[in-house]
Amino acid sequence: MSFDLGELFRHLGKSQVPERLFEDGPQFENAFSMACIPVRGFVRGGWPLVIDYQAEPGTLATLEIHVEGREPVVLPLRGGSEHNLLKLQLPAQLGDKLSPALFLVRAVKDQPGAPELGRINVFGLGAGPRAVGSVAIDQVDFTPGTVSLGKKQSARFSFYSRSDFNRVSAEVLRVVNRDGDLQVQLARSIPLQGGVAAGTWVGRQEARTWDGTDTNRQASLGQHLMQVRAWLSAQDGGDWVAAWSAWTVEVTR
Numbered sequence: 001m002s003f004d005l006g007e008l009f010r011h012l013g014k015s016q017v018p019e020r021l022f023e024d025g026p027q028f029e030n031a032f033s034m035a036c037i038p039v040r041g042f043v044r045g046g047w048p049l050v051i052d053y054q055a056e057p058g059t060l061a062t063l064e065i066h067v068e069g070r071e072p073v074v075l076p077l078r079g080g081s082e083h084n085l086l087k088l089q090l091p092a093q094l095g096d097k098l099s100p101a102l103f104l105v106r107a108v109k110d111q112p113g114a115p116e117l118g119r120i121n122v123f124g125l126g127a128g129p130r131a132v133g134s135v136a137i138d139q140v141d142f143t144p145g146t147v148s149l150g151k152k153q154s155a156r157f158s159f160y161s162r163s164d165f166n167r168v169s170a171e172v173l174r175v176v177n178r179d180g181d182l183q184v185q186l187a188r189s190i191p192l193q194g195g196v197a198a199g200t201w202v203g204r205q206e207a208r209t210w211d212g213t214d215t216n217r218q219a220s221l222g223q224h225l226m227q228v229r230a231w232l233s234a235q236d237g238g239d240w241v242a243a244w245s246a247w248t249v250e251v252t253r
Contacts, residue, residue, distance in 0.1 A: 021100055025167055025231035026240045031185040035107045035117040042238040043101040045094040048132035050087045052124035055079045059118035064104040067094055087132060098238050117181050128239025135243060136163040142226035142245035147212055148252050149219055155210045155249045157226045158203030165230035166195040172210055175223040187220040212251040223248040
């Protein structure tokens with residue numbers, strides 16, 4: 001999968017890009033492959049970055065950072081079956097001001113010949129001082145394993161915040177296996193008003209639920225992941241983080 005950097009923010013004028021990221025946070029495509037995860041977010045040279053992931057054995061994984069007009073930064077990610085938490089400082093070549101960037105987490109099979117998609121599970125990705133320590137949003141829980149619409153069951157979700165964020169959003173992603181390529185598509189956005197404070201759980205004391213339907217209130221059958229995005233507004237620095245549940249919820253009739 002490839003991306004045209006000239007089309008990075010093709011739906012917006014250039015002057016609107018920073019405002020859109022400040023207001024709406026890190027941006028994902030409505031559909032993407034889990035072997036090539038694209039995130040639009042802010043970056044600054046010298047910022048800390050964190051990624052929490054697990055690559056399947058035999059997979060070569062990289063994290064790429066593309067800023068228009070600058071050389072891309074390509075960071076190899078350790079493979080194997082271990083759960084990895086990588087924290088690093090971004091190079092100065094990315095500039096000393098906030099810039100919109102395209103982050104790509106790519107995975108291919110470690111084998112000769114034409115590249116084939118590999119497997120990587122990403123649990124968290126963030127940039128900026130407030131996003132890093134551990135991943136600032138983590139322990140994303142999405143249960144139970146199966147919900148039945150016929151029985152009027154709902155899924156519950158919760159997560160923990162290690163930092164203050166004044167904007168937060170939760171999204172349900174439908175997972176489809178296309179010949180071994182796990183692809184996700186936005187099924188439903190769940191608004192979370194008021195941001196989140198450091199050291200707090202969301203969805204523990206006051207339950208947060210999803211009824212198994214999509215944006216059009218139609219049944220969204222099959223496997224689903226929970227995605228949580230949190231970010232800071234312009235005056236607070238533009239830090240951002242995204243996190244995903246480790247397990248899926250299957251919706252049945």
